Amino acid sequence: MNPSSTVLLLRLGRFDPESGLSASFPNSVRVPLLRFAPLPTGGKQILEGIGALDENAARLLPNFRRRFPKIYEAVEAIGRGLPSGEEKSLFFFLSVCSIALQIEESDVRDAASLASGLEVDYALFPENEDWFVNLRTTLRSLWSYKLAEVPNAILLFSIFDSLGQTMGTFAGRCGELLETQTLRLSGDLQANPFLRNALRRGLPPKFAILEDASASEVSGGEAASSPKKAIASGPSVWSGEPLCPSAAPPAKERGPSRAEG
Numbered sequence: 001m002n003p004s005s006t007v008l009l010l011r012l013g014r015f016d017p018e019s020g021l022s023a024s025f026p027n028s029v030r031v032p033l034l035r036f037a038p039l040p041t042g043g044k045q046i047l048e049g050i051g052a053l054d055e056n057a058a059r060l061l062p063n064f065r066r067r068f069p070k071i072y073e074a075v076e077a078i079g080r081g082l083p084s085g086e087e088k089s090l091f092f093f094l095s096v097c098s099i100a101l102q103i104e105e106s107d108v109r110d111a112a113s114l115a116s117g118l119e120v121d122y123a124l125f126p127e128n129e130d131w132f133v134n135l136r137t138t139l140r141s142l143w144s145y146k147l148a149e150v151p152n153a154i155l156l157f158s159i160f161d162s163l164g165q166t167m168g169t170f171a172g173r174c175g176e177l178l179e180t181q182t183l184r185l186s187g188d189l190q191a192n193p194f195l196r197n198a199l200r201r202g203l204p205p206k207f208a209i210l211e212d213a214s215a216s217e218v219s220g221g222e223a224a225s226s227p228k229k230a231i232a233s234g235p236s237v238w239s240g241e242p243l244c245p246s247a248a249p250p251a252k253e254r255g256p257s258r259a260e261g
Contacts, residue, residue: 122134
């Protein structure tokens, strides 16, 4: 294999169910390397999936329900009355995060000025020779921090910061195995400065980053007219300009480990 002809491809599109990391080899189809495991479209099933992670997660749910009963009920009500199924898009995951944290417009503004965040879990697991991101662990991690009274703005920043760090680290390891140092980006989420800064930190220093699409690309739909409207509507998320400023300070510190509460 010619090392210089292999390229890693990272697509992070809100509405793209095939978002993730893949490898492009000469004269070959793209090979998926890391994708996002789908979430159930029903809130009860999401909660059951979180509770089944481990003993700590099983204890977390009743603790959270006692502390934040309205938030718990809001998550439980996701998809109520609709056919059950699964959803792969990051749009749905971010929507669930918005409901699970009860993000407000002030949280969006405050997050845009942060320089560091906490380490939110994005656990990886293998299945049939493929690797997936288990987003249930991410939701568990966010609720653990919320029980520890971490402000929503920090959690909002950390969702993207930790995602970028996770994807960058995994891409770096794949680059070593495939003998390549080139990563090509696409998808509308590449414009998020928190994610991009963290992705750069996770990659080895000599990795070259290329872009397939402009930062203004939006796939599958239009952004809501305001962050408040996007958050309040449930399925829409904080996709407006306040979370994607033209410049944001790079994250320099990692926060303390997760508290289960």
